[in-house]
Amino acid sequence: MNLNPMEQFAVKPLAGLDKPLFEIAGHPIYFTNQALLMVIVVAVSSLFLTLAVKPNRLVPTRGQSMAEMSYEFVAGMIHSATGEDGLKFFPFVFTLFIFVLCCNFFGMVPGSFTVTSQIAVTFALASFVILMVIVTGFMKHGIGFLKLFVPHAPWYLLILLVPIELISFFTRPISLSVRLFANMLAGHTMLAVFGGFVVALGTAGGVLSALSIAPMLLIVAIMLLELLVAFLQAYVFAILTCIYLNEALHLHDHH
């Protein structure tokens, strides 16, 4: 049995699919376990959300009320963070939120794979967010969007402050992606480490075998905590997207 806690994060081609699907500029593209999980997440979440609202009853079924609740949750979040005109980004933020949430939750299923524990995935998502912010800013304000990087200060300080603001802006995709990735990675590593304790104690024999119940109980507690973290991180990702979009939409208005 493999007790390496990092083993679960290995991206590898699916069994029987170890030949590359195609090549892009000489790089072989495989259908990996990560790709499979993403396909499952996208398929399940879009199927659920479309089928759940199909009955469209006044008194909702359980599924419909779940779909409606997630809709209202995200709509309320966007409204409180960006105001009325932010709501046109609802599809974008809702898709991001549901994708990250489902990836986190599907990763909690034992034996599956946590897509969001890969920095490549989270950084790609965060890059989309920042691209969206930049495009929105330039579309709304034109060249005036660059005022975002010019705080109110005398000109001699601006020489110093503008690069700082620029760097601070470009930290966003990194802090956004690292936060999600590190939380998922840490949680799942912790679960695997405690799982390793259970096996190691259980096979030790004698009194120690009986003791293996302790880490097992801890795993249950950590699992609950991880469910909370899975939701919370998806939420944080979405709310920060809203906050960044708000800045692009309204520049410095809020001061």
Added chain:
Amino acid sequence: MVRPPSTRREGWFCAVFWDFWETVLTAPDPDRLSDLGKRLDELQTRQADRTRRPPPSQSSIAFRFATELVAALIVGGGLGWGIDWLFGHFGFHTRPAFMIVFFMLGAAAGIRNVMRAAKEINAEIAEKRSDKETGS
């Protein structure tokens, strides 16, 4: 007003009885109807409270500050390194001057980020506290 789902199948008597019960005995009370609006509003605000942001925990705040700081350092250092590399490409050997300067700027940006994050979190906590005091 809740009709057991099986009454229809139990013959005409039950059906008539239930119709009588519904139309005559439990006809909507106008007071209750006007009350319904109030109760719905109440439920809605309660729902809104429940879907409000979860409170930021201590560890998540600490983690947020740490990532903001470190990410800014990485971006700053990386930008400086890139500029050095670019200049080196054109034959100016500036390494590591720009990297040092931009690393420091990155540190400043990191502190700026942390201050901004702290402001956001403070506002969030203040908002929550004022909600609790008004007792909505």
